[in-house]
Amino acid sequence: MKNLLLVLMLAAAALPAAAQERTLVSGQVEHGGFGAPVVRFTQIHDQFGVLVGGRGGWIINHTFSIGGGGYGLANKVEAEEADSVVTFGYGGGELEWIINSDDLLHFTVYALIGAGGISIREDFWENHGDGDGNGRTDGLFVGDLTGNLELNIASWFRVNFGAGYRLVSGVEIPGYSNSDFGGPSGHITLKFGKF
Numbered sequence: 001m002k003n004l005l006l007v008l009m010l011a012a013a014a015l016p017a018a019a020q021e022r023t024l025v026s027g028q029v030e031h032g033g034f035g036a037p038v039v040r041f042t043q044i045h046d047q048f049g050v051l052v053g054g055r056g057g058w059i060i061n062h063t064f065s066i067g068g069g070g071y072g073l074a075n076k077v078e079a080e081e082a083d084s085v086v087t088f089g090y091g092g093g094e095l096e097w098i099i100n101s102d103d104l105l106h107f108t109v110y111a112l113i114g115a116g117g118i119s120i121r122e123d124f125w126e127n128h129g130d131g132d133g134n135g136r137t138d139g140l141f142v143g144d145l146t147g148n149l150e151l152n153i154a155s156w157f158r159v160n161f162g163a164g165y166r167l168v169s170g171v172e173i174p175g176y177s178n179s180d181f182g183g184p185s186g187h188i189t190l191k192f193g194k195f
Contacts, residue, residue, distance in 0.1 A: 032059035034158075034193030040071060042166070042185035045086050045176070050075045051185070055094060059195060065096035069112055079120045080175045084135070088181055090116025090142040101195060104152050108160065112144040118181060120173060140170035140181070148189070158191040 033056070040051040052074040057067020070091030077086040092114015100106040121135030146164030153159055168182035 030061050032062070032194040033057065034059065034065070034191045034195065036189050036191040036193075038069070038071065038187055038189045040185045040187040043183055044073060044077045044088055045079070045180045047077045048075070049073055049077055049088075051088075053091075055189070057094060057096060059098070059193070062101040062195065063098050065094070065098065065110070067094050067096075068092060068114075069094050076123075081120060083123050084120055085123045087119045087121060088116065090114055090140075092142060092144075098150075102152075106150055106152075108148045108150050108162075110146055110148070112142070112146075114142050116140050116142045116168070116181075118171065118173070118176070120176075136173050138171055138173050140168055140178075143167040146185075146187070150191075152195075156192060156194065158195065160189045160191065162187050162189070 035054065035056040037054050038052070040053075042049045042051060050073070051071040053069060053071030055067060055069030057065035059065045068091065070089070072089035073087055077088075078084075079086050092112045094110050094112045096108055096110035098106070098108045117137060117139050119135045119137040144164055144166045146162045148160040148162035150158050150160035163184065163186050165184050166182050168178045171178045171181060
């Protein structure tokens, strides 16, 4: 009985040593980072929209990136009201998964979760500078999931082409809906950094 008790105690003492904690990032961690101008092509209020912005992040072990991005509507989108235009912008935090970063051509997937705003304003140019410039504005939630094909041009420069879907919630301006600002998009990104 004493031998059995001794064996059980030794086995119990050895369990913590044998059970290694598993983590997403372990061992020697390599760090990098990037900054990137981005041009997105999408539909805004049933019209062609160009969103211009940027993103950046901290790269961990050539596999994950944690960062943020922001985008704003760069072209004119007509509103329902006469002589008025739509403005739209959003930004938030991003998480990116980079698959086989060292391959010449590889894939990445990232998600953005954040907030944005829309406004319906008088078109300054159509009104020849007249008008009070006031408009209706609304804040909204934005989620964006994007898949990319990325090409390594140099050790410090990458180009990626992607497609994604933007989910928008919270549009309450009469005559407009979430689907006017959400939907599919394509983009071109120029990434500069240490990968």
